[in-house]
Each structure stands twice: as C-alpha cells, then as structure tokens.
Amino acid sequence: MRPYFPRVENGVTCFLIETNQGPVLVDTGFGTHDFLTPTRSMKVFLNLMRSPRNVNETALHQLRRLGYKREDVKHIIQTHLHIDHAGGLPDFPHTQVHVLKAEHDHIISHRSWEYHPGHWAHNPNWVLNETRDGKWYDFDALQLEGFEPEIWLVPLIGHTPGHTAVAIKQEQAWVVHGGDAVPFDMKVDEVPEWITKKMLGPHVPRIREFMKAHPEVKIVGSHMSLDFYEST
Ligand SMILES: [Zn+2]
Numbered sequence: 683m684r685p686y687f688p689r690v691e692n693g694v695t696c697f698l699i700e701t702n703q704g705p706v707l708v709d710t711g712f713g714t715h716d717f718l719t720p721t722r723s724m725k726v727f728l729n730l731m732r733s734p735r736n737v738n739e740t741a742l743h744q745l746r747r748l749g750y751k752r753e754d755v756k757h758i759i760q761t762h763l764h765i766d767h768a769g770g771l772p773d774f775p776h777t778q779v780h781v782l783k784a785e786h787d788h789i790i791s792h793r794s795w796e797y798h799p800g801h802w803a804h805n806p807n808w809v810l811n812e813t814r815d816g817k818w819y820d821f822d823a824l825q826l827e828g829f830e831p832e833i834w835l836v837p838l839i840g841h842t843p844g845h846t847a848v849a850i851k852q853e854q855a856w857v858v859h860g861g862d863a864v865p866f867d868m869k870v871d872e873v874p875e876w877i878t879k880k881m882l883g884p885h886v887p888r889i890r891e892f893m894k895a896h897p898e899v900k901i902v903g904s905h906m907s908l909d910f911y912e913s914t
Pocket residue numbers: 762764767841862
C-alpha cells in the first residue's frame with residue numbers, strides 16, 4: 683500500500699506457520715475478491731491506500747506458489763478483522779478462524795467502514811477465544827491448544843476491541859505477529875505520539891520497552907515498509 687499518510691510504501695503482513703496441524707495462516711490480508719470484484723467501499727479503500735490490485739500477492743496465490751492447496755489450510759488466526767486484514771477469509775471458506783471473542787462480538791454489533799461484512803458472509807467456522815489466566819512473558823495471554831510449535835494469543839486491546847498479537851515459539855525464541863498494535867519500522871517516530879496512539883492503540887510504549895529488553899523476540903507489525911519484507 684502507498685497511503686497518503688504515513689507516506690511510506692508498506693505491506694500487509696501475513697504469516698504462514700508450518701504446524702502439526704498443517705499450514706496455519708495469521709491474517710489473510712486482501713483476498714482475491716477484493717482485487718477482482720471489489721465492492722464500492724473496498725474500491726474506495728484500495729484507492730485511498732493506493733494499493734496495487736495484484737491478485738498474485740493474495741495469501742491464496744502465494745500459498746499455491748509454495749505448493750499448498752486451499753484445502754490444506756485448516757486454521758486461520760486473525761489479529762483482528764479490519765478490512766485490510768480479513769479479506770482472504772472467503773478464499774478459505776472451510777477453515778477454522780480463531781479470533782478473540784471480543785472481536786467477533788464487536789463485528790456483529792457494530793458497523794463501520796473499517797470492517798467489511800462480505801469477508802465473513804460465508805459464515806466462517808469461528809473459534810472464539812477468551813483470555814483466562816495465562817501469561818506470555820508478563821502479558822496476559824492464552825495458548826491455542828493442540829498446536830506444535832506453541833502458538834499464543836496475546837491480546838493487545840485498543841486498536842480494536844478484540845485485537846490480539848500472535849506469538850509463535852521458535853527453537854531459540856519467539857516470532858510475534860503484532861498486528862496493528864505494535865510500532866511500524868517506518869518513521870512513525872517522526873509522527874506525533876498522539877497520532878501513533880490513535881492509529882495503533884495504547885501499547886506502543888510498552889512494546890518498545892519489551893523489544894529493547896528482549897531482542898531475541900522478533901515482533902513484526904502488520905504494515906512494515908517494503909524494504910523490511912525484502913530484507914527478511
Ligand atoms: Zn487495523
């Protein structure tokens with residue numbers, strides 16, 4: 683995307699995790715329908731974000747290039763359900779979709795341009811999660827049961843009412859999809875703090891401290907600069 687503000691070319695991060703239950707997607711970005719047959723509101727959004735409508739960049743097409751079929755994906759985890767994060771859901775209609783219950787409650791009781799109901803018009807097989815008393819480092823968190831490697835949801839509420847980061851255990855440490863709640867690698871530091879807070883929610887200072895204290899944990903935001911993806 684090349685939004686007018688912040689004026690940095692950026693992507694939409696989707697993770698593919700290879701697990702004991704097959705490939706698991708974290709966020710689905712824009713879907714094939716968003717690019718090929720966009721609704722009017724999606725067209726407006728894509729124009730505002732100046733997003734190239736390249737269907738080859740959707741999660742489904744990228745997975746195919748890696749040798750997977752859509753049926754191979756049994757589980758998707760969504761950090762949240764905003765228009766630019768959940769668009770690929772219809773491309774995987776028979777997949778279990780793990781979200782925080784608070785995010786699901788929000789989308790069924792609340793309409794806003796930031797959500798696109800067409801993304802769940804196929805009635806996904808939702809798995810609704812609530813935090814119990816688990817901890818990931820010192821964050822309240824819950825482990826998704828049955829996955830190897832370990833996958834934890836780390837709720838970071840604020841950007842949306844049910845926004846969560848997703849932490850995946852690696853041999854040495856952790857990789858975290860921080861969704862829209864963590865600092866970008868762009869020059870957001872040059873943006874006034876109140877705007878950062880409005881865009882990303884209240885967790886940015888805590889995450890910055892955490893990243894300093896735990897360089898072994900790799901935290902990736904949803905909208906990193908294109909340079910980031912090319913160098914990772
Ligand atoms: Zn968002």
